[in-house]
Amino acid sequence: xxxxxLHGGGHGGWCWDAVRGHLADLGVQSSAPDLPGSGVDRTPRxxxxxDDYIAAALQHVDRINDDxxxxxxSIAGMTAPAVAVARPEKVSHxxxxxxxxxxxxxxxxxxxxxxxxxxYFDLAQASGExxxxxxxxxxxxxxxPSLPESRAREEYEKLTPQPLGPYLQPSPAxxxxxxxxxxxxxxxxxxxxxxxxxxxxxxxxARAGCDPIERAGDHCWMLTEPRACAREVADLTGSR
Numbered sequence: 001x002x003x004x005x006l007h008g009g010g011h012g013g014w015c016w017d018a019v020r021g022h023l024a025d026l027g028v029q030s031s032a033p034d035l036p037g038s039g040v041d042r043t044p045r046x047x048x049x050x051d052d053y054i055a056a057a058l059q060h061v062d063r064i065n066d067d068x069x070x071x072x073x074s075i076a077g078m079t080a081p082a083v084a085v086a087r088p089e090k091v092s093h094x095x096x097x098x099x100x101x102x103x104x105x106x107x108x109x110x111x112x113x114x115x116x117x118x119x120y121f122d123l124a125q126a127s128g129e130x131x132x133x134x135x136x137x138x139x140x141x142x143x144x145p146s147l148p149e150s151r152a153r154e155e156y157e158k159l160t161p162q163p164l165g166p167y168l169q170p171s172p173a174x175x176x177x178x179x180x181x182x183x184x185x186x187x188x189x190x191x192x193x194x195x196x197x198x199x200x201x202x203x204x205x206a207r208a209g210c211d212p213i214e215r216a217g218d219h220c221w222m223l224t225e226p227r228a229c230a231r232e233v234a235d236l237t238g239s240r
Contacts, residue, residue: 132161146224
């Protein structure tokens with residue numbers, strides 16, 4: 001089994017580095033690509049849409065010669081179902097980690113809490129490239145509040161501006177498409193998550209048709225508790 005680790009908004013494959021080390025110790029192969037416009041990928045951000053994320057993830061899936069568990073963090077929850085439905089012979093399990101979950105035809109932006117939604121548009125308009133990056137204080141509070149400030153600043157400096165386009169495109173294949181496939185779904189709810197509070201995360205899990213797996217941790221669990229995150233992934237892949 002191969003764990004394909006898809007990062008959330010503003011992050012990149014780098015955010016999974018420690019998790020991948022622990023997974024290797026547990027005998028789990030993994031990969032963590034940069035999605036378009038993220039990490040070291042230099043795709044211009046202005047025109048990136050959800051279809052671009054899906055196409056990039058599919059290219060990576062096609063290079064993996066093994067059964068795949070997709071672990072989708074945060075907004076990667078919009079990408080994973082479309083990848084699974086396009087490659088059901090390869091993807092056997094979708095693990096939604098503190099993930100934003102949409103049904104077919106729904107937009108991700110409409111599930112962002114209303115108090116944050118206007119800032120996405122304001123920052124994207126001001127950026128000149130239709131993208132946004134929250135200020136440090138906001139990112140620390142929402143993404144990794146359990147980290148001390150010095151470490152939080154280190155992680156913050158790795159963040160790249162997040163294209164707005166993927167939030168605005170209606171999902172071509174939401175989580176509902178998995179219901180007719182032999183693809184397992186799991187949702188990991190982090191009870192200290194300040195990006196998607198527990199009640200909203202439970203709603204996302206319900207959309208995915210599964211009971212949430214509740215764990216202690218904040219939104220960026222792969223950064224703040226990488227060993228625990230890796231153990232959970234290994235357990236869900238059946239590798240322990």
